[in-house]
Amino acid sequence: MxxxxxxxxxxxxxxxxxxxxxxxxxxxxxxxxxxxxxxxxxxxxxxxxxxxxSYQYLLLAVSEQTLLQLAAQLQLIKPTTPKQTIEQMAIVYSQFALANRRCFRLVFELTMTDDQPLPAAHLGLIKSLFSDVESQLSQYFPSACEQEVEMMSRVLWGGIHGLTCLSLDGKLFETQSCLQDMLTSHVSSYIDGMSIKRNSNAAN
Missing domain, CATH: 1.10.10.60 (Homeodomain-like)
Known part of the structure; x- marks a missing residue:
């Protein structure tokens, strides 16, 4: 009752x-x-x-709370160099996902109907994840334009998210420490590769 x-x-x-x-x-x-x-x-x-x-908006509220908790964890990272900071962000992201598996999945698997669009506040929370990465990339590549930084952040974080989700599904067959090595390798390799590419383009 x-x-x-x-x-x-x-x-x-x-x-x-x-x-x-x-x-x-x-x-x-x-x-x-x-x-x-x-x-x-x-x-x-x-x-x-x-x-x-609606029930969907209840689940959306849970998703928003999860995003806020993730953002709070990322804010605890003490910035060092841009590359090291992004590596730490990747590790914290994966650790949070592994500790909150189903809530984390809900964030990215929840779908809304056409008459129930995602609220601007929710979209803003997701965008803020990329904004933090963009801030670090802008420091590492000061001559890069806004569109270039945005593209790099999507590609870089897409790989981080992909490795994290594969780990959640048990498809990497790795230990948590091995996942961290994969994440730091991905971040380092991508940033180093983009640095070489940009330097080569500048020389030409």
Whole structure:
């Protein structure tokens, strides 16, 4: 039975998000539903609809919380050289993904219907991941234009994300330390390769 006056909307929102996160610690999102979440926290589904708008937007709220937690972890990195900083970002990214497997997957696997677009705030959180990489690349390649830096950040982080996801799927057959070696090798090789390419183009 709904306990309409026991909690504020913000408290119910927090309870629902926490219930989803707790479920994802052991089970996939396919085994979850709006009704299950509502039952877990002692409310009816219509209460959650009033607060989130839809089940998809509840999952989106969980995704946003995951992105904020990831961003907080990345902010703890102490900058050194641009290359070393990006290497550390890659390692922290993969460690976070491995520690929060299903919540991490939800961020990139959640799809919205045409009439439920991704909110600008959510898109901004995803873009901020690239912005941090772009900032480091701009320092490493000061003569690169904005479009070049943006392209490099996408290619570089795409490889980092790919290695991380392969590890999550158990398709790299590696230890965590081996994954870190792969990530640092990818970052170092890509940045060194782009440096050689840009120097060669400048010489010509």
């Amino acid at each position: 709904a306990r309409r006056k026991e909690h504020t909307h913000e408290q119910i929102r927090h309870m629902a998000i926490s219930a989803v996160v707790e479920h994802l610690q052991c089970h996939g999102v396919d085994n979850l539903s709006l009704r299950k979440v509502a039952t877990t926290i002692g409310y009816v589904p219509s209460t959650l609809i009033n607060i989130f708008g």
